[in-house]
Amino acid sequence: MPRIKAFKGIRPAADKTLQVVVKPFDQFYTEPAKQILQNNPISFLHTIEPLIDNPFMRGSREELIFKKAKEFFEDFIDDKVLLSDDKEAIYIYRTLNKGQWQTGIWCITAIDDYLDNTLRKHEHTRADREKDLIEYLDNTGIDANPVLVTYSGTPALEKIIQDKVKETPLVDFFADEQQHQLWKIDDEETIKTMVSEFARLPESYIADGHHRAAAASLAGIQRRKNNLKHRGHEDYNFFSTLYFSFDQLIVFEFQRLVKDLNGLSELEFLYTLKKTFEITETNTPKPSSPHAFHLYLDKKWYELKIPVRLLEVKDPVAKLDVSILQHEILSPILGIEDPRRDKRIKFVGGPTPIEQIVALVDSGEMKLAFILYPTSIDELIAVADNGSVMPPKSTWFEPKLHCGLLIHKVE
Numbered sequence: 227m228p229r230i231k232a233f234k235g236i237r238p239a240a241d242k243t244l245q246v247v248v249k250p251f252d253q254f255y256t257e258p259a260k261q262i263l264q265n266n267p268i269s270f271l272h273t274i275e276p277l278i279d280n281p282f283m284r285g286s287r288e289e290l291i292f293k294k295a296k297e298f299f300e301d302f303i304d305d306k307v308l309l310s311d312d313k314e315a316i317y318i319y320r321t322l323n324k325g326q327w328q329t330g331i332w333c334i335t336a337i338d339d340y341l342d343n344t345l346r347k348h349e350h351t352r353a354d355r356e357k358d359l360i361e362y363l364d365n366t367g368i369d370a371n372p373v374l375v376t377y378s379g380t381p382a383l384e385k386i387i388q389d390k391v392k393e394t395p396l397v398d399f400f401a402d403e404q405q406h407q408l409w410k411i412d413d414e415e416t417i418k419t420m421v422s423e424f425a426r427l428p429e430s431y432i433a434d435g436h437h438r439a440a441a442a443s444l445a446g447i448q449r450r451k452n453n454l455k456h457r458g459h460e461d462y463n464f465f466s467t468l469y470f471s472f473d474q475l476i477v478f479e480f481q482r483l484v485k486d487l488n489g490l491s492e493l494e495f496l497y498t499l500k501k502t503f504e505i506t507e508t509n510t511p512k513p514s515s516p517h518a519f520h521l522y523l524d525k526k527w528y529e530l531k532i533p534v535r536l537l538e539v540k541d542p543v544a545k546l547d548v549s550i551l552q553h554e555i556l557s558p559i560l561g562i563e564d565p566r567r568d569k570r571i572k573f574v575g576g577p578t579p580i581e582q583i584v585a586l587v588d589s590g591e592m593k594l595a596f597i598l599y600p601t602s603i604d605e606l607i608a609v610a611d612n613g614s615v616m617p618p619k620s621t622w623f624e625p626k627l628h629c630g631l632l633i634h635k636v637e
Contacts, residue, residue, distance in 0.1 A: 227425040228344055228377070229336035231464055232314035232417050236633040237397065237408070239309055246270050246307060249402045249630040268307045270630025272298040273368055292365035308633070314489045315412035317632060318390045318422055319468060322405035324577065328625050329387055329520040331420070332372065332408075334464035334634055337443040344429050345375065346610040359441030369442065369634040372466040373435030374623060376603065379471035380423050386416060409632065431610050433475060433623045439465060441621055453581040462496050466626065466634040472603045480575040480619040481583055482551065483592040488561040492524055496555065498559055503530040511580045513599040519551060520597040522587055542608035547598055548620045555596075566618050575622040 238246035248262065262269050263277050276294040302308040317332035339345040363369065373623045390409045397408035411417060434440060442465035449462040487495045499505055499521075508529045513520050517537060523526040536554070537545050544553075556562040562571050572592060574583055586592045601621050609616055 228339055228430045230316075230331075230333040230421055230422075230424045230467070230469075231336070232316045232412070233334045233461075233464070233466075233634050234311050234314050235317060235410075236303070236308050236310045236635055237631060239306055240397070242268060242307055243397060243399050243631075246302075247399075247401060247406075247630045249626070249628055256583060268302065270370065273302070273366070274629065279388075284384040288361065290316075293422060295362075295368070296366045301364060308390045310381065310635075311410065311412070313412040314417075315410045316417055318387055318409040318411065319632075320391060320395075320407045320409075322604040323476065323625050326476065328470060328476065329385070329391065330468045330474060331383070332466075332468045332632055333420075335373070335375070335444040335467040336464055338463075339430070340439050340443040341447075343613075345439065346429055346431045347436055347439075348432070348606055348610045348614070348616045350615050351437050351440045355437045356441045356444060359437055360445045363441060363445050363636060367636045369466045369636050370629050370632075371435070372431040372468040372627060372632075373439045373442075374625075374627065375430050375435075375467050375469045376433045376472055376475050377424075377427060377430040377469055379473075380426065383420060383423050384471075386411070386420060390621050391500055397631070404625070406628065406631065430469065431607060433470070433606075433621075436491065436617045461634070461636045464634070466632070475603065476624040477600045477603065478576045478622040479598040479625065480548075480622060481578070481598065482556065482565075482596040483574060483583065483586060484556070484560055484562070484594050484620075485570045485572075485591075486593050488559065490559075495523075495559070496528075499530060499555065502533065502554055504533070505530055511584075512597050513571070516547060516599045516602070518599065519547070522584060522595040522597070523593070525588065541614075542605065543614045543617070546601060546605060546609075546617065548601065551596060551598065552617060556603075573619045575619065576624070 245266060245268050248269055259271060262271050273295045276291060276298060282628070299308075318329065319332045320327060320329040335345065381504070390411060391407075393409060395407040396410050399404070399406055411420070444483060446462045449460070450456045453460070488496065496505065506529050508520065508527045511520060511522070513529070517532040519530045520620070521530060532547065532550055536550050539545050543549055552565065556565065556571070562568045565571050572586075580597070583595050583597070587595050601616070606616070606621065
């Protein structure tokens with residue numbers, strides 16, 4: 227039973243929203259990120275990875291970053307750049323993304339859901355990444371990047387959502403090729419109904435944000451130990467979450483590009499593939515259904531159909547297309563044993579135009595490309611319910627959420 231809660235959201239002042247919110251950066255010290263930090267004094271990016279430009283500040287780089295980030299956050303509140311809602315609320319978030327509306331419920335979720343596996347996982351987390359996020363949360367108290375969660379939904383929750391989005395949004399803006407809208411639900415009866423509806427569900431599933439969920443949970447456990455007056459309702463017992471029902475998520479695949487044929491000629495490589503797969507030439511770059519790969523090699527497209535015997539296994543991970551590609555082609559034929567570390571393989575995710583992938587192969591930078599069909603929500607659920615983890619780069623979920631739109635403050 228997912229345990230959700232309303233919270234007093236902190237959000238940008240209406241006339242400052244576009245200046246404050248920022249799309250996520252894979253690496254903060256890219257040139258675009260530096261430009262934002264240098265040119266926009268109220269970008270929320272200042273509270274995530276601020277530029278340290280004072281040579282007289284004392285402490286390690288991490289200590290200085292946390293100190294500066296917290297100062298920016300407090301200044302934004304003092305200067306009314308960020309405003310806190312007076313009452314606890316649950317929020318409805320909607321985005322128009324690639325021509326499709328996606329609507330979700332924004333609330334906070336009990337860390338116990340993560341700890342007892344009510345909130346189910348499908349990825350391993352790294353201790354070093356958890357440590358960084360725990361230190362950031364402990365030092366700043368800023369919980370601004372929600373964990374993306376998917377769930378089955380209920381008719382009652384759907385009605386609440388549909389009724390609410392008929393009203394004028396509290397926030398409505400366009401940024402990074404997406405429309406973003408936010409509504410607030412703060413009447414106690416509706417909140418009570420939503421909490422009880424979530425409590426009826428057997429479980430929910432992390433789509434994106436495993437490290438954030440793990441870090442919030444570990445930080446919360448430590449605070450419980452340190453608080454002799456712990457009661458269970460404190461902010462550290464919860465973390466920011468945005469719930470999208472199964473039908474509201476967009477799932478993209480990650481394509482695999484490889485630099486060479488591991489010493490094989492093109493004819494030898496194709497001949498080896500034919501020992502396992504049914505191969506036909508095609509004019510279509512992307513598979514139209516699961517259990518087939520499309521291969522781009524020497525300016526030709528091929529379809530590789532997965533044999534039924536490879537799909538009849540019980541293990542939900544082994545029967546994934548990404549697993550079959552790894553275990554039947556990438557590892558035994560192309561010699562890519564560890565796709566996380568092998569520099570001969572490149573992953574291209576999300577809605578990257580197929581023309582860009584073709585260009586990488588035609589230029590000679592890469593030798594071939596495998597195009598996959600997206601992993602389904604049902605496959606993800608089967609893996610998570612089995613207590614297993616997905617292979618690396620199995621899914622790209624959208625929407626990708628902007629930072630700074632709605633903040634949960636952990637006192």
